[in-house]
Amino acid sequence: MGVVGVGKMGLSHLAIVRALQDVELVGVVDATDYLLDILNKYTGASTFSTLEKMLDEAQPDAILIATPTGSHASLVREALEHGVHVFCEKPLTLSAAESAELTALAAERGLVAQVGYHNRFIATFQEVKRLLDADAIGRVTHVLAEAYGPVVLKPKGSTWRSRRNSGGGCLYDYAAHPLDLVHWYLGAPQNVRGSVLNSIFSADTDDEVYSTLDYADGVSVQLSVNWSDESYRKMSTSITVSGSQGRIVADRQEIRVYLREGADIPDGYRAGWNIKYTTDLTAPVSFYLRGEEYSAQLESFVGAVLAGEKEARQNSFASAAQTDRVIEWILRDAAGETTEPSAAVTPLTSQRRGLFGRGKRA
């Protein structure tokens, strides 16, 4: 396996890849020579200045891409065209159309193509999925999807994360995570409205994102995300699902479930409040770095490749492309453009903004 991009996420992925059983690291690609030098000298990794060289010389069966999002599309395409399985960091690309093309290409070649939405490998969020599949809280009526954390806390920053055109910003970096969970639980929405992309500190991108996602039968999702919130020690993603028979509140550490008397109560639950912790729910991984989910997602990817499977077991390109599509809708909606599926919603959007005075401030 090869790793492309050894920034903050890439380095952590690289460590996990090397530690995985049944995986041999054949090459590391990055644009920074000195990082490559250090890795080569101290860890013995073979290093390459371009993906092309690594594909030719090291011939990996699979690669992991952890470069700035703006460069994903061309790297993913190059790898897939070489018949190489791809694990790509999130979001997949900056264009829903491009993500859809890459999804088709991976399917056509029968390659395992997975995106790093690691929340789906967190036990509490998996438990939410299990409960929803079992209709534990009856008919779902509303979801509150949130993420807060301390990423941009001053009007400074000189990396790609501070520029939207390279994939920086709260929407791509933070909001993508709760959006992905919402897709996992509810599928794709029909449209979005009331979207606000606001800057708190960043000059070239958004620091907070709010939006409403509409589903059939009046089901709605409220998205509330802010990466300039220092009151959170680190990124904190949470999901609250309201249903006709109860409510679920989950974050990465615990899941609290209220079930009404008479609800279809699953095994291990009771009417009233139920609280389960990650300490009880989480399955061990072979190597731990920063969270079980980072290893678990790669174990899943490698497992599918080794078993000769033709698609990812979780977080396929197809599902990530859906998230990319909704990200695009939110961008357009916030800019006052009509979202694709139902033009009729647009006037409502601006009216609501007026009512609540939440328009984008200069």
Added chain:
Amino acid sequence: MSGRIETGMDLLLLGDNQFFGINHMSEEKARAQAIRFQDTDAIIDVIDIALDNGIRTLMCTTHERIAEVTDHVRANPERYADYRFYPCMPYAHKYANAVTDHGMLGAVRQFLPEEGLLNAALRGGKSLMNKDIEGIITLLVDAEMKMFQGLNTPVIFLQNVVVDLMLGLGFDEAFAIFDRHVRERYGAEPGFITMNLPMLLDALDRVGVVNPIVCANINEIGFRMSGGIEAYETALRERPFRPVAMSVFASGAIAPQRALEWIHDHANVESIVFGASSRASIASTKNIVRELWGTDHIH
């Protein structure tokens, strides 16, 4: 001992996760603790209660607020005459945030006390020489140690995020560099915190770090014991190292009495680091430990 520094560690060490809103089980609990400890006086109160219970070691991250604690300790030398800090470095969020702001090398540059060394190597795009990397690691350690100046720091730990990152990358030499620097510069013993104990012991063996102090999760439910609870039990029985158990209560998932009984019966640990924040829980932990290990064994 051929000149090798080796100090005994107390059986009970006070940890500091609870002071900084870190709880691996509940974010709500973590937030409540963050609110309770937002004034450093509240932290010092807990340290004092622990000290009155015979617990004279604080195993702490190099969080900037610990600098306020160390100021207080320096200002009251009589009260804390026998007190010892086990610094755990680096406080990783500080670096992670800097990487987000400035990129990987920009972050390193930010935390180095002097720029010359790194810049000389980087500006010309030259490759880094061995001594440069060693220099960077040791300068970063020195920057983190500043807040402990003049205080007793007999053991200095490398945090698990860094240990496990280096371990995964196969950057074994980093452990040897840390080991050398901590012994030579601080006359202290190096310690390593990990979530991957069996794998780390192999890496430390490879670079000749002998009988290392290693702090790892050790608990009955196998919480964050990567490599598996059996591999941990085997390592604890058969490998020469000085174990410090953390997460013995698995962030509250296991009741103290039961958790400590299990440690006593299953793991021959030298120390236990625990994060209590109330007088009652500190006293009760001490009493359980006294009961299980005997009266003289808090230190």
